[in-house]
């Protein structure tokens with residue numbers, strides 16, 4: 001194992017920013033139940049509300065339109081389960097002639113894909129929109145799918161694997177014109193690019209603290225005033241009865257601090273991370289033949305670069321890099337014992353070989369040019385060795 005560690009998996013999760021950690025440690029003794037009337041409860045309540053204000057500010061939303069959840073997965077599930085309620089009649093069955101169509105995309109995070117697939121099993125008509133070679137949704141297919149039966153359009157703002165940014169403003173405009181509700185999973189966008197719910201025109205927006213240097217297990221859902229919402233978790237009266245459960249004080253305070261820092265640094269983040277991204281991209285393109293950069297050339301997250309290395313298998317590259325201290329990820333998931341190719345790359349039309357041999361480098365605060373240069377130095381011999389060992393033909397292997 002190399003002594004040097006270069007963590008380039010910030011889209012999977014981020015470390016706590018030093019200021020977030022310090023704020024959480026300082027407030028660790030705020031133990032009161034934020035719903036209690038006494039002083040300890042009032043102190044906790046005040047801190048929870050301060051965090052809500054910071055998150056609202058980050059999204060350009062009134063704090064009252066934000067509810068806390070356990071993370072992105074729960075926020076997304078809350079929206080889909082709300083649609084389930086809205087689409088069903090009083091008997092729980094889907095009424096004939098009602099709005100029972102859901103439009104989403106083939107490149108969403110599994111928590112959206114599987115929520116949509118579940119509604120499909122209940123009789124909802126679900127469209128998983130196709131995407132182009134860069135991962136952008138095909139607008140013609142979207143327009144064709146929209147109808148007066150569309151209940152919800154759910155399109156992620158930025159893709160976690162390839163970083164492609166969708167035109168949410170236009171997608172929302174069309175959804176609203178059709179009378180549908182508009183949701184965006186902005187888990188990977190918030191903190192990396194400007195996100196403003198008014199400008200986007202969305203009804204629901206999902207975010208998660210651990211992708212913006214906050215703690216894990218805490219997230220938020222923006223719900224435009226007047227948009228319907230039903231609780232996923234029933235119980236006490238927290239969050240106006242929309243999300244029961246004693247407040248996760250420390251998680252919320254850390255989330256608030258992370259949101260405050262993200263709001264102050266989103267422009268600098270874009271500038272600095274895109275310099276590192278370009279350095280990595282140019283360096284690898286110059287040193288390794290036959291590689292393919294996935295995702296949109298310009299509408300892409302500044303910190304994310306996904307690259308296919310034909311002739312070398314993604315997991316083998318990852319393990320070899322890990323030995324050399326580089327921590328990245330593949331798009332593929334280990335499903336039921338077999339390694340599935342990335343559903344995102346498959347949706348872009350990449351064949352299984354490109355989809356299997358892709359690596360996502362996602363950078364963040366703390367990564368230096370020297371770290372990038374270390375990757376550029378370390379990766380070429382790994383790819384050459386794996387390509388030489390590959391059972392694929394030289395043409396397939398890109399030799």
Ligand SMILES: Cc1ncc(COP(=O)(O)O)c(C=O)c1O
Nearest residue numbers: 071072073109160185187188208
């Ligand atoms: C686009 C996207 N949506 C949702 C999630 C899930 O968020 P959480 O881990 O907070 O449940 C993730 C996490 O990887 C993500 O990348």
